[in-house]
Amino acid sequence: MNDDRRNYGIDLLKVFMMFLIVCGHVIWHGNIWSKTVSYNQFVVTGEIVRIIDIISSCAVNCYAMTTGYLLFDSSCNKKKILAHWRQVETYSVLCFFFIGTSIDFSVKNMISSFFPIARNQYWYFTSYFIVYLLAPYINKMLKNLNKKEFSILVFGEIIFLSVVPTLVTTDVFSLNRGYSPWWMIVLYTIGAYIKRFKTELSLNIRYIIMFLIILLVLSYVMEKIGELMCTSFLAEQLNIRDIVVGYTKTLTVFESLATFLIFENIIISSNVLKKWISIIAKATFGVYLFHDNIYIRQAYSNMLDSFFWGGRICCLVSNQFVYAWSGYRVIEDIYSKKNELHLHKTVNCLVWRIAK
Numbered sequence: 001m002n003d004d005r006r007n008y009g010i011d012l013l014k015v016f017m018m019f020l021i022v023c024g025h026v027i028w029h030g031n032i033w034s035k036t037v038s039y040n041q042f043v044v045t046g047e048i049v050r051i052i053d054i055i056s057s058c059a060v061n062c063y064a065m066t067t068g069y070l071l072f073d074s075s076c077n078k079k080k081i082l083a084h085w086r087q088v089e090t091y092s093v094l095c096f097f098f099i100g101t102s103i104d105f106s107v108k109n110m111i112s113s114f115f116p117i118a119r120n121q122y123w124y125f126t127s128y129f130i131v132y133l134l135a136p137y138i139n140k141m142l143k144n145l146n147k148k149e150f151s152i153l154v155f156g157e158i159i160f161l162s163v164v165p166t167l168v169t170t171d172v173f174s175l176n177r178g179y180s181p182w183w184m185i186v187l188y189t190i191g192a193y194i195k196r197f198k199t200e201l202s203l204n205i206r207y208i209i210m211f212l213i214i215l216l217v218l219s220y221v222m223e224k225i226g227e228l229m230c231t232s233f234l235a236e237q238l239n240i241r242d243i244v245v246g247y248t249k250t251l252t253v254f255e256s257l258a259t260f261l262i263f264e265n266i267i268i269s270s271n272v273l274k275k276w277i278s279i280i281a282k283a284t285f286g287v288y289l290f291h292d293n294i295y296i297r298q299a300y301s302n303m304l305d306s307f308f309w310g311g312r313i314c315c316l317v318s319n320q321f322v323y324a325w326s327g328y329r330v331i332e333d334i335y336s337k338k339n340e341l342h343l344h345k346t347v348n349c350l351v352w353r354i355a356k
Contacts, residue, residue, distance in 0.1 A: 006278075007264065008266075008268040008273075008274050008277050008278070009263045009264050009265065009266035009267070009268065010066055010069060010070070010263065010264060011277045011278055011280075011281035012263055012266060012268070012277050012281070013062060013066060013259075013260065013263035013264070014063065014066055014281045014284050015277060015280050015281050015284060016263070017059040017060075017062045017063045017284075018059075018063070018284035018287055018288060020055065020056035020058075020059035021056065021059045021060060021063070021288060021291075022287070022291055023052050023053075023056045023059075024053065024056040024057070024059065025291055025292060025297070026300075027049055027052065027053050027056075029297045029300070029301055030300060030301050031301060032049055033049060033053065036049045037049055037050055050220065050223070051220060053245070054216060054219045054220055054223070054245055055216060057219075057245045057246065057247075057252050057255070058252055058255040058256035058259055060124065060178070060247060061178075061187055061247055061252065061253065061256035062256050062259050062260050062263075064128075064184045064187035064188065064191070065187050065188075065190055065191035065194070065256065065257075065260050066191060066260075067128065067131065067132075067184070067187075067188055067191060068187065068188035068189060068190065068191025068192040068193075068195070069191035069192065069194060069195045069260075069264075070191075070195075071132075071135050071139070071188075071192075072139055072142070072191070072192035072195045072196060073195060075136075076132060076135045076136050081129065081132045081133070084125070084128075084129075084285070085117065085129070087285075087286070087289065088116055088117065088122060088125055088289060089114065089116065091116075091286070091289040091290060091293060092113045092114070092116035092121060092122075092289075092293065093113050093114060095113075095290070095293040095295050095296055096109065096110060096113035096295060097113075099293075099295040099296060099299055100113065100294075100295035103295050103298050103299065104295070104298070117129060121293070121294055122288075122289065122292060123179050124288070124292075125289075126181075127179075127180060127181040127183075127184045128181075128184065130181035130184075131181055131184045131185055131188055134185070135188070138185065138188065138189070138192075139192070142189065142192050142193075142196070143196075147197060147200070150193055150196070150197070151193075153189065154189060154190055154193050157186045157189065157190075158250075158253060160173070161173055161175060161183070161186055161248065162248050162249070162250050162253045163250050165248060166243070166248070166249050166250045169243055171248075175248055177242075177246055177247060177248060178246065178247025178248045179247070183247060183248060187256075190257065191260070194260065194261070194264065198264070203261060203265065205261075205262060205265050208258050208261050208262055209258075209262060211254075211258050212255060212258035212259060212262065215251055215254055215255045215258065216255060218251065219244050219245060219251050219252075219255070222244050222251075223244045223245065226243070226244070
């Protein structure tokens with residue numbers, strides 16, 4: 001994208017959402033939730049974790065919306081998706097040989113590391129891969145819709161794929177709680193809608209910020225009230241958090257939409273800030289690949305089990321982001337020297353043969 005047309009607010013959104021995604025990984029994969037959050041009790045550390053969890057619940061949705069926003073007016077380059085594929089392969093293989101061999105070595109796991117997409121090791125990229133392949137056809141359909149038709153489509157998606165399943169507390173349309181390419185296509189169309197009609201949308205950012213705060217407070221209050229109305233046993237059985245918070249849940253969807261609109265309207269004039277935001281935004285995918293790798297996940301889970309920082313949750317999360325960034329830089333340094341890496345040459349050759 002030309003720098004004159006580039007929306008650095010979207011780049012900033014990607015950076016902030018990746019930070020929140022790392023927060024979510026730490027809370028759930030690191031077992032922080034089970035150690036700090038107590039039903040029917042008010043523990044400060046637990047409530048901080050709960051608030052961070054509610055805020056971070058919209059991160060993946062926002063990140064997926066950026067795909068629709070950025071690809072709607074762009075051509076889908078086969079080489080780009082194949083480059084991503086090779087990058088995923090490289091991260092998977094290197095994480096296995098550097099970390100996985102000391103955690104859970106087996107021939108089966110070694111073979112699986114060479115086929116992370118087929119083995120669904122990274123659910124987001126597996127879904128993204130499908131969406132990217134379908135993007136040219138989705139764009140062609142969406143560009144043939146007028147504003148009224150496009151609005152009806154987006155409104156219908158939200159009503160039938162979010163509001164209805166949330167109200168009946170059932171995954172009516174088998175969206176797997178949002179962990180699927182079909183939900184990503186919904187988010188893609190929302191991002192594409194904002195991109196196409198952003199000049200026609202009359203938005204007051206102050207009201208959107210207030211709306212977002214109200215939604216976040218409402219999510220917290222509903223979750224707490226739901227728990228306080230039940231016994232500890234019933235709270236766990238009803239799984240109240242999954243009724244209020246989740247990728248396809250109505251409150252989360254509107255929180256995601258409000259967050260996206262706020263960042264989309266951020267104007268950055270400093271060239272220095274633009275440069276750094278752009279650099280970090282390009283690294284977010286690598287941070288995700290490293291931090292959500294199954295062996296890296298086990299490694300930091302074990303680390304947190306033996307060294308928990310108590311109430312200093314912000315320090316803990318910051319530490320994990322630095323940890324993820326450091327791992328990303330190490331692997332990227334190796335990845336950038338792919339011509340010297342025989343393993344990567346093999347994977348590269350295999351992928352191109354499949355593509356042909």
